[in-house]
Amino acid sequence: MTAPEILPLVFVMIAGPQILSPIFLATTENWRRNSAAYVAGAAFSITLVVTVAYAFGGGTVGSGGSNTTLNVIVLVALVLAMVNTYLTRHESEPPKWMGKLGTATPRFSFRLGFLLLGFFPTNILTSVAVGTYLAANDAPWTDALPFISLTLLVLALPALILVAFGERAETFLPKARDWMDTNSWVVNEVVIVFFIGMALNNLLG
Structure with a gap:
């Protein structure tokens, strides 16, 4: 897998509360510090998970494990992510923590970015998929940087x-929030299905 092939996974990383949160934070009184803290927390957790997955994947390959095993693990992870996205598609009530975004502090924003982007079920599976794929294909860790950087840019x-x-953005952002809230699961499913196709191609090829 090369860097361009993993870039579509950025949409999996940000669809849902991951992108809704920075939209809310951008409308808070202390929006500059809150937004920066959120992105910083996300940067730390995404990099951590991808790096651990890359190290684990590299160790598996180096000890004689096969790329096929890693591809199967990634495929199973993606299928689980797809099922989770589908099962939660009708959840209309926002999480309780979203009610705190209006009075968020930089500390809260950092913690939120760290947990949402690093350890939200879909996100941790996606980051693990990126790290293990790169390791399995003997790609350098730096090939993950475009994926990490683009995710942070979108956030x-x-x-x-x-x-x-x-002021024009103050009108636009709530509309974007509502659209993402309604359609995020569809975006997730389309991109996950695309990546599952790539995983199957690796296995069968």
């Missing part, structure tokens, strides 16, 4: 849009 977009467009 920072609400704040960047606010900086660029000011």
Whole structure:
């Protein structure tokens, strides 16, 4: 797997509360620090999970384990992610912690970014998939940087849009939040199915 092939997984990483949270944070009184803290927490956790998965994958290959085993593990993880996304598609009530976003602090925002992007079920499976794929294909760890960087850029977009467009963004951001809240599971499923196809191609090829 090369870096361009893992970039579509960015959409899996950010769809759902992961992108809704920075939209909310961008409308708080202390939005600059809250948004920066959220992205920083996300950067730390995503990098941590990908690195651990890469180290584990590399160790498996180096000790004689096969790429097929790793591909099967990733495929199972992606199928579980797809099932989880489908089963939770009708959940209309937002998590209780989202009610705290209006009065969020940088500390809360950092913790939220760390937990959501690193340890949300779909996200941890995706980051593990990236790390193990790169290790299994003897790609350098640095090939994960475009995936990590693009994920962080998308998470920072609400704040960047606010900086660029000011008051107009204050009208646009709630509409974007509502659209993502309604359609996030569809986006997740499309991208996961795409990556499952890639995993099957690796196994069968």
